[in-house]
Amino acid sequence: MALEKTLSIIKPDAVQKNIIGEICSKFEQAGLRIVAAKMAHLSVQKVQEFYAVHKDRHFFGQLVNFMSSGPVMIQVLEGEDAIKLNRELMGATNPTKAEPGTLRYSFARDNTEDEMHKNIVHGSDSPETAATEISFFFQTEEICPRNN
Ligand code: ADP
Ligand code: MG
Numbered sequence: 001m002a003l004e005k006t007l008s009i010i011k012p013d014a015v016q017k018n019i020i021g022e023i024c025s026k027f028e029q030a031g032l033r034i035v036a037a038k039m040a041h042l043s044v045q046k047v048q049e050f051y052a053v054h055k056d057r058h059f060f061g062q063l064v065n066f067m068s069s070g071p072v073m074i075q076v077l078e079g080e081d082a083i084k085l086n087r088e089l090m091g092a093t094n095p096t097k098a099e100p101g102t103l104r105y106s107f108a109r110d111n112t113e114d115e116m117h118k119n120i121v122h123g124s125d126s127p128e129t130a131a132t133e134i135s136f137f138f139q140t141e142e143i144c145p146r147n148n
Contacts, residue, residue: 001080001081002080002081003078003079003080003082003147004078004079004080004081004082004083004127004130005035005076005077005078005082005130005134005143005145006076006077006082006083006086006123006124006130006134007074007075007076007077007122007123007124007130007133007134007136007137008027008074008075008076008077008086008121008122008123009072009073009074009075009121009122010023010072010073010074010075010120010121011066011067011072011118011119011120011121011122012066012067012069012070012071012072013066013107013108013118013119013120014073014107014120014121015039015070015071015072015073016070017107019107020073023103023107023120023121024075026089026103027075027077027086027089030079030085030089031079031080031085032077032078032079032082032085032086033077033078033079033146034075034076034077035076035077035078035143035144035145035146036075036076036134036138036142036143036144037073037074037075037076038073038074038075038137038138038142039071039072039073039074040071040072040074040137041068041070041071041072042067042068042072043068044064044065044068046068047063047064047067047068048064049136050067050133050136051063051064051067059116059117062117063117066117066118074137074138076134076138076143078145078146078147083123083124083125083126083127083130086123086124087123087125088102089102089103089123090102090103090104090120090121090123091103091104091105092104093116093119094116094119095107095108095109095111095116095118095119095120096109096111096113096116103120103121104119104120104121107120108120
């Protein structure tokens with residue numbers, strides 16, 4: 001296991017449901033530390049850039065509209081195996097298929113089939129994307145590691 005940092009976004013649906021604290025609590029209970037945090041209402045352009053890897057997918061327009069529809073909470077989480085651990089806490093991309101106990105199951109399991117984009121949280125999926133995604137949103141001096 002390695003000490004890692006990963007990028008988390010609490011998406012507009014979760015902010016709307018007023019469950020930022022509950023989600024952060026799950027991160028902390030699992031041993032992850034919040035080492036950077038900010039709220040933002042992202043522009044269409046910023047979301048298009050962040051999700052550029054998905055630009056040719058059929059859901060891209062829906063995803064961009066959703067992610068720019070309201071405020072989000074953007075965080076850097078730090079801990080042992082943080083990238084995989086956060087992905088486990090999140091659950092499957094489609095909340096209706098997520099394991100019980102995961103964030104996407106707990107807070108979006110009742111979504112309809114056409115609401116798959118509304119899945120509560122984003123998390124980096126590899127060390128490379130974590131590094132790129134963290135620097136997309138945070139300056140080095142905004143990150144406060146507590147790995148001691
Ligand atoms: P994850 O967020 O689990 O890493 P992806 O990177 O594959 O998932 O997709 C990015 C985001 O795009 C998802 O979190 C979800 O909001 C949205 N998305 C993915 N697949 C679909 C789909 N088939 N229909 C609608 N939205 C989708
Ligand atoms: Mg992804």
